[in-house]
Amino acid sequence: MAVTPEAPNCLTGVRVLDFTQFEAGTSCTQVMAWLGADVVKIENPAGGDPGRRTGATNPHRDDPYFLNYNANKRSVAINLKAPKGLEIIKALAKKADVFMENFAPGAIERLGLGYDVLSKLNPGIIYGQVKGFGKGTPYENNLAFDMIAQACGGIMSVTGQPDGPPAKPGATLGDTGTGMLMLISILASLHKRRETGKGVHLQVAMQDSMLHYIRNAFAITTKTEKPPRRAGAKLLESNNPPCDIYPCAPGGPNDYVYIYTSRANPQHWPRLLEAIGRQDLIGDPRFETREARIENEKEIDRIISEFTSKRDKYECMRIIGAAVPAGAVRDTVELLNDPNFEERGIIQKIQHPTNGPFKMAGWPVRFDGKPPVVKPAPLLGQHSAEALMDWLGMSEEQVAALRAEKVI
């Protein structure tokens, strides 16, 4: 397997003080940890990140949801209501390169850990905040979750069947989609700071981030002045059939193959006909031009389905994908069970101390062929002593005293 300890830890030496919870913030700091940063996740000793329990079916184990967004981090459990707890946070902030949080609007400031406070203690700090709605919107104090952002940010308006209601993608764009944009801004700011030494206050709203992911829909609106119509599995601007999913044997809910013929390549259509054994239709005027294919789309769908419905989706992908862009619709079980993903380190098997072994997706980008190594998410407070000794040079006695006082 390609996962080796030599996978580059690009961010080694970068210290992240991590006040994130759930997903929009945790997805951002987890990637920093994957890439080598020392991410110290601050949690309240009474339960920690609520993401540990979201959807948990076993009260003694962290939910896989939590494990997927907090790998490679260290957990420090500190009581922020104890004055000493807050002092420790401020001491850690002095040592941090990056601070990141995604609490409800106003919460971090009420804790006395706003940008104004921390940037005075540490003028070089890169301070990131994710909220649901942007400063200066009528909703800036509202709570938001992934689905609210996807509704208000336009994503749902372009997802679903043409005659059906808006749908929410299964992908958590509001959360992870926002976390990635914040992370890009943090890394760019780290670059800048090497010259200036100065920190920065980074803020992003989940609603605003959604626009970034539907710029094709905006481009259509620029031309038509209308919102695009939802298009099922097709493109929003579908103008070169075939471009859709086709049913495969044995007819399960995900037994489909996507088939696309590019407008830019007129050879795709005859190549597709050959692949499905319908050379007889090459040159047929009903399908010869893009315009003709748009007019006879239903007949095209019937011809292709006749081929695909007799074969399973992988056979269809193998045969048709060799000729034109095509791909099987794969579900999470199929992906997790495909050994190829593990061999390449895209999915990695984790040994978690209480949850046992499980598989999760790691960082998909290869560095000189190697993916970063995924390590298990921390137990609550697992690194309280270790991290305070590392960052603040505390002695074992000092840590023991804090434990006795229930500060950590």
Added chain:
Amino acid sequence: MAVTPEAPNCLTGVRVLDFTQFEAGTSCTQVMAWLGADVVKIENPAGGDPGRRTGATNPHRDDPYFLNYNANKRSVAINLKAPKGLEIIKALAKKADVFMENFAPGAIERLGLGYDVLSKLNPGIIYGQVKGFGKGTPYENNLAFDMIAQACGGIMSVTGQPDGPPAKPGATLGDTGTGMLMLISILASLHKRRETGKGVHLQVAMQDSMLHYIRNAFAITTKTEKPPRRAGAKLLESNNPPCDIYPCAPGGPNDYVYIYTSRANPQHWPRLLEAIGRQDLIGDPRFETREARIENEKEIDRIISEFTSKRDKYECMRIIGAAVPAGAVRDTVELLNDPNFEERGIIQKIQHPTNGPFKMAGWPVRFDGKPPVVKPAPLLGQHSAEALMDWLGMSEEQVAALRAEKVI
């Protein structure tokens, strides 16, 4: 408006040699340009990036699709089939910090511009490649587009109605979603290079990137060993009604409001009842616990819809959003026409030399309150002379000679 020339150009001085086209690559390099890098887009003089024409309705104008992914870049049109053209590219590569491409598999290597070649000329180069499928998969030589990646990478399996076929999100996760993960890797590599001086070969597959955005679905599969069932607008693991869209007046295709009550906050349900004027139901045993609400979900939907269907979605958002997480489903026309996005610089008005004024979404993250300024995408070859003079110190005469020889 918050857009000022002082918005931080974090990546000033970073030179990007940009061989990207369509979206997966262009989305990545555009953000570098937004953040201040000098992104020189190399295009063939005969038409340039095919994205300029994709869906174009006017043969004399670049399609808004292109304009949305190539803002703030410079365009250099070079004939790569002329030996001198290739020489110029190699000279530019020696000056570049980052090289980025997303051609079909093998194409850049056939041009003689593979990582092995360029890293010898410039050992510090950060060389990024986006392909459809990963090296080591059975499909590594196949073409892929956004929808193929979304099919094969699991996204479509968790998008759509419970009893309907898989759907493709309107968001282009296969393209922009992949481009953002590559960009994070590039910026982390730039950080590392400050110490080592060494470049790196970065590779990402669009299929692999999709797993990153559906980790919630994987977390569910870890518990159930089944693929999650598609859920319309609900959560894949929907276990605390209400959590759905509700129809609003006047009943258009996007006239819905999303309403969510968090499992973590038991006050949400009574607060919602108050907001919709149904205090009479507070304490009603049919809805008192999460389990009861799951059992009586249809009745809950009826009660809420009775309120929402008489009001427009913005009124619903205003009233209900003040009590619990709630948000109107907004479409691209509504977002483009909402002056608040322009006031905050989230959407910016661009003056394009041939297409005239139009609006587009910029980078949503604020740096000390300020968004990066969006400048129009370049015309084909608009900066050929200027960029060659900047990067290679060419004289006007040398540039004129290259023009005469039709190299540029």
